[in-house]
Amino acid sequence: MNLRQIEILRAIIRHNTTVAAARVLGLSQPAISNAIRTMEDQVGFALFQRVNNRIYPTPEATIIVDDAEAIFDLHERLEGRIQDLRDSRAGQLRLVATPPIGYGMLATAIQRTQSLRPKIRTYFDVRRYEGVVNSVESHKAELGFALGFSGKPGLASEVLYRGEMVCVMPPGHPLSERRQIRPWDLRDYHFIALESGTKLGEATRAAFDQEDEGFTFSAEVRYANTACTLAEANAGVAIVDPLTASSGRFKLVSRPFAPAIPVAAYAIWSENRSLSRLGRFFLERVREVVTDLPKEP
Structure with a gap:
């Protein structure tokens, strides 16, 4: 029996009639009846008893459905996770930054992101310039942030902020x-x-x-x-x-x-890996934080 057949079996037991099961699953009543015959032929025993034009699940059918509940629970959790990922509510952020950015605006951006997306996990490290570039190149971090990025083949960048010492x-x-x-x-x-x-x-x-x-x-x-x-x-x-x-x-x-002495802050990411939805969401929070920065004296 495949998962679709088990789903049909489960719907019939839950809703008591083939008509109701057909309505819930978006199938015709004859399709449900044909599915029952096919399943019974495959397992080699009856799944329903027919009494006065009504069907009742056999103990064997009930056992199959009870054992299959774990599969449906797992499927529901997977669907929820997919929805969370689609809406950037879940997932992982791997970030690395040089101290001037990491201890300031990036910390604020992480707080804003977590308040809006409480299910995400953030992995954040502060390193010297070379460590930031190497982490992004080796894909240990999805996004890097550094002052004075001078460009490097294979890395894309965006200027987030310009100022002076x-x-x-x-x-x-x-x-x-x-x-x-x-x-x-x-x-x-x-x-x-x-x-x-x-x-x-x-x-x-x-x-x-x-x-x-x-x-x-x-x-x-x-x-x-x-x-x-x-x-x-x-x-x-x-x-x-x-x-x-x-x-x-x-x-x-x-x-x-x-x-x-001009200073520029950059976001850095790998050119051969497009930013995840969550990565793009976080980068937008960083841009918001930059907009809120106090003006230089």
Whole structure:
């Protein structure tokens, strides 16, 4: 017996008559009667007893249907899962981001997504730029987010945000009275530099070179979050990306830095794998978060 035949058998038992079963299944009454004869020929025993033009299931038919209930329960759950996937209510999100994006706008986008789609599971990691690119290339993550993506064969990208680096300092710091900070303004203060060899660290050094200003620092850190933590502890001032500066996690004052150091945040995904419905849904939440970001000072 195939699943369709078991479904017909189940409907007849549930609704007591072949007419009612035919109506529920969208079949004709003769089709139901023919199905009964075919099933009985296949199993080799009677599935119904005929009494006064009515049919009653035999104990064997009842056993078959009872045992088949697990199959129908599984089918219903599968149908529900398919519906959830179609509506992006269920599934898995695998994301990776560099710290400036991961600890800020991406965390907010994950919260919004989970509130709208509570059944989903999110796998999220924060890594350096190279780790983000490698995770997307190897399909360990469906979506990657990084500052300053320079393009790579096999990867598609979208610019989510553009801004410029800012100088951050504790409230009340003498430099907070300035409307703009330039390299020579930092000569008399402890300066927290982003690590040499990183994209933002090298961009900052290039800005100092452009102004013929020597690049000296009292501390060097890998991540902008670390720089902001030190600045908040009054260990110096720092030049960081605007996403970290405006994340709301630090009690700092930020001022525009010149010469301008452009910063762009990118979403990255594999060109040979189209984004899932859930991936597209999440990317739309990220775009909403970017729209809500505070404007630069």
